[in-house]
Amino acid sequence: MELLQLNASELPLSEWSFERRFDERGAIQWMQDNWSKSFVFSALYAALVFGGRHYMKLRPKMNLRLPLVLWSLTLAVFSIIGAVRTGSYMVHILSCSGFRRSICDQSFYNGPVSKFWAYAFVLSKAPELGDTAFVVLRKQKLLFLHWYHHITVLLYSWYSYKDMVAGGGWFMTMNFGVHALMYSYYAARAAGLRVPRPLAVLITSAQISQMAMGLLVSALVYRWMNHADCPTRIDNIGWAAVMYLSYLLLFSNFFYQTYLRRRDAHLKKE
Template sequence: MLLNDTDLRLSEYGFERRFDDRGAIQWMQQNWSTSFVFSALYAALVFGGQHYMKPRPKMNLRRPLVLWSLSLALFSIIGAARTGSYMFHMLSSSGFRRSICDQSFYNGPVSKFWAYAFVLSKAPELGDTAFIVLRKQKLLFLHWYHHITVLLYSWYSYKDMVAGGGWFMTMNYAVHALMYSYYAARAAGLRVPRPFAVLITSAQIAQMAMGVTVSGLVYRWMQHGDCPSHLHNIAWAGLMYLSYLLLFSNFFYRTYLRRPDSTKAKSQ
């Protein structure tokens, strides 16, 4: 079933209406493996950059970081609003199951442009790590692992228009809207209350838990023939989201819950 709602079409902007989703999907089917090239170059530049920066002083880069984070925040806010409106329509008109299994997110009004913009954005988002490396900040495994796997999975899945994509992309847009807004404020020197940082990590954990849930539902409903996907895609999605859930939960614990070592405190 593909959604075709004239009321939603009335809310489209011209560039969304004119977007060639068929051409985009065809291009991705032919070029999705380029994501491996981007990932390899990214890894080489990240770890090579760390080696290069080791004997050199860290860079400030405050203004470029503000502009970078602010631009990604605006992109994510608009993407979340547009895809969110589409998913809300799907939920209210067709129900939860259809919102997961329907492929119209990839070629429907409003969402088709933002679905393609989402998968393409995962390549330039790799630039986040350049600021960490050049400013000689601590690079977490969670950071670079997340960047590489999201890029690979997004490009791989878009070409097949697999079920669950609407939820995956909309959640990511929404969380990134919060995250990059926080980064922009911090880079600009603004004091952001600690609870806001806790909120962002909590939202990330909720996103990953929902990702595992959606993957499981796609597998369950695929057996009935109305939730198009592939077993290997579901397996990768489930493992990916489960690994994120564990890593973000561990980060939350170490950052916000764990108390200082009492033994060390007594010895000082």
């Protein structure tokens, strides 16, 4: 397949030195050799989460306000930078080569600026599992959506990166953008700031939109997969469709239960 060849000078943002030096071939090779370790991380995560809940059952909840602020703020800054860097790349591809090329071309994995952030994205899904430690130690309600989402995103991201599948640029850039909003919100809440309720509604709406767009991109990749310029695997499309559909249903249900049902109950009381 002929890849879209881009020079750093063509992009709206200049390439940072560490992005230029990043060895994407070595990163892809490492992931091809080690992607199955994501199952080990997932198994350890599940054991620690449910073991931790049992451990905390008869113990007082922890406050952890400062660690949670620092944790959320770190992930917010990482996601904001990632969203800006990958977003600028995707906007450039869209404006110069069109929507279809933005989905099908593999240049996101090895292009200037984006190649580092693509790898950073998939690796970040392992430390992001630490989100749940705060839920468990603070004895908050642990939703199925929460731990299911963490495990499946980790597995799918590592599985997909090794094959440089079509659609990856959209998947990663959307996730960076939503996480930039989400972790900023978490950091503000943990710091004790009063955050307007509409912002929470906006974040959940953005998550639902991300899942709908993920389904659309997966469908288009399936439609174009027989063309030489849209590389993927049928099993990857299948897993992506199942994953995004389940997320769409779960996040939509969360939206209904959290914002619509509670509002209706409040109106009835009045």
